[in-house]
Amino acid sequence: MDVFVPIVLISVLIIVTALLILADHLLGGDEEKIVTLNDKEELKIESSDTLLNILSENKIFIPSACGGKATCGLCKVTVNEGGGELKPTEDPFLNAKEKEQGVRLSCQVKVRNNMNISIPEGLMDAVEYRAKVVNIEELTYDTKLVRFKLLKPETIEFKPGQFCQLRVPGLDVIRAYSIASDPKESNHVEFIVRLVPKGKATTFVHKAMLSGDEIILTGPYGDFYLREESNREMIMIAGGSGKAPIRSIMYRLQDLNMPRKATYFFGAVAKRDLYYTEAFMEIDKKYENFTYIPALSNPAEEDKWEGETGLITEVVDRKTGDLSEAEAYLCGSPGMINACLEVLRKHNIKEENIYFDKFD
Ligand SMILES: Cc1cc2nc3c(=O)[nH]c(=O)nc-3n(C[C@H](O)[C@H](O)[C@H](O)COP(=O)(O)OP(=O)(O)OC[C@H]3O[C@@H](n4cnc5c(N)ncnc54)[C@H](O)[C@@H]3O)c2cc1C
Ligand code: FES
Structure with a gap:
């Protein structure tokens, strides 16, 4: 009896796994699919990962401050064809006009078919940076200024007001931080980070990050920036x-x-x-x-x-x-x-x- 129960459990697990693999295959899991981007570029895809991850693997960095958990709503792209049904997790982040236009949260859409998608040209400029912490300064009891030197690539061009994303090393955590520095200074960026009690990224920044550490940043992102053409x-x-x-x-x-x-x-x-x-x-x-x-x-x-x-x-x-x-x-x-x-x-x-x- 003692031996029999685990054998049954393991057999059930094997059957369920096999069924999942079969279902994934039937749903287009390992077949080559083509994602057409802005009617210009074609990406050949073999996995059925999320659109967000597939774009990131192809060096197209969509903002994703919650790391794909459908809580930030930043990872929007327009899926013109092949996106499947809208998920309940996407619904709260999309207004009626966006739904009509096919806007989706790219972290919630799996690439199971050929797809045609549109991404605002501005987002295509986001780059992944290797950056080194060169200074950490205490501004208040719970707020720090962190200064990064960009190592590769060595320079960034951003509009004042835009943000970057910081990847916490060793954790699957990505968070957005606005660039606090002078846009003229293209080889450094500074962030002002306020500690959130028990917050994953801010606890790392406040308690573990040291000058000399290397960090991955992506950006710049966002349409919150100074409108220089206006005189209002x-x-x-x-x-x-x-x-x-x-x-x-x-x-x-x-x-x-x-x-x-x-x-x-x-x-x-x-x-x-x-x-x-x-x-x-x-x-x-x-x-x-x-x-x-x-x-x-x-x-x-x-x-x-x-x-x-x-x-x-x-x-x-x-x-x-x-x-x-x-x-x-x-x-x-x-x-x-x-x-x-x-x-x-x-x-x-x-x-x-x-x-x-x-x-x-
Ligand atoms: C576009 C954009 C720009 C941003 N720029 C900055 C910036 O310049 N500086 C900055 O410090 N942050 C900024 N943030 C917020 C930042 O991205 C993180 O959400 C924040 O630092 C908390 O991350 P965490 O991993 O430490 O907390 P998490 O682990 O994500 O959160 C832990 C818990 O705290 C709650 N929580 C999260 N944030 C707060 C908060 N602010 N106050 C109270 N509770 C909270 C969460 O709901 C959760 O329950 C920005 C966010 C966005 C979307
Ligand atoms: S990455 Fe945050 S909602 Fe998609």
């Missing part, structure tokens, strides 16, 4: 590590000699959450048309804070007038962004003039 008044709002892409945008605005009126609201809880305050105050002093407004929602008594207080939404509401001709750049937690969007709409901002990156 700018409202920038950030909380926590949301300061990262705005820092990069500010480098560029200074290079352009601050060509437009701009106000930057930075929301924090108490003084210990503020960083780069003096640097931004200096810019405020230097340019008449730039204003920096840090605001604390719950300053400690010892902070002796004389600046703006309240939630950043309340401060924005108090300090802004009509925004019908303005442009807004928002960066931070989804909760903060959603609340700020309501306030901006109350001040008549036009939807097409709002740009944001939700750090979720």
Whole structure:
């Protein structure tokens, strides 16, 4: 009896595995398939892996901050033919128009047939970098600036506001981090990383990563970037590590000699959450048309804070007038962004003039 039970279990397992292999074969698992890209390029594929992985193996790096778990919604591509049925995991990330156009989460689509797909040209520019950590600086008790030197390739071209992805060595974890550095500095990138308790990537960055470590980055990605052609008044709002892409945008605005009126609201809880305050105050002093407004929602008594207080939404509401001709750049937690969007709409901002990156 003791010997019989494991034998039955093993036999069942073997039969199930054989059936799965047969099913995979019948579904086109190991047959050659062709993925046609933007009606230009053809990829010959033998596995039935996800479209995201297959593209990555072919050096086409689609943003994928959750590493394929269908929680970030960043890995969208348009599947014109051969994508099969939409999965329930994709549904929350796609609006009606996207579904009609065949937009899919590439991490959820398996390549089982020939496919015809479209990828925005901008995404085709993302590259995989080998980079070396050259400096780690503590900005607050839970926020660090990490500076990387790009080793191979040695340079990056990005628009201020865009992000890269960092692969945590030894773990199947990929996370998005906005580039915080000066876009002129093409052989280095800097990230501002805020520790998330028990967070996989941020715990690695804060507790294990050392100067000299080599890391894989991909990028640049994203359509959150400074619209340089516009001369609209700018409202920038950030909380926590949301300061990262705005820092990069500010480098560029200074290079352009601050060509437009701009106000930057930075929301924090108490003084210990503020960083780069003096640097931004200096810019405020230097340019008449730039204003920096840090605001604390719950300053400690010892902070002796004389600046703006309240939630950043309340401060924005108090300090802004009509925004019908303005442009807004928002960066931070989804909760903060959603609340700020309501306030901006109350001040008549036009939807097409709002740009944001939700750090979720
Ligand atoms: C486009 C984009 C740009 C980003 N840029 C930056 C940046 O410049 N700097 C930065 O620090 N982060 C940035 N993020 C967020 C970053 O990608 C990670 O999500 C974050 O660092 C947490 O990763 P983790 O692996 O440590 O946590 P995980 O292991 O993914 O999360 C652990 C737990 O914490 C929760 N959680 C995740 N993030 C937060 C949070 N912020 N606050 C509270 N709970 C959280 C998760 O839901 C989960 O339950 C960006 C995200 C996006 C999409
Ligand atoms: S990689 Fe995050 S949803 Fe696909």
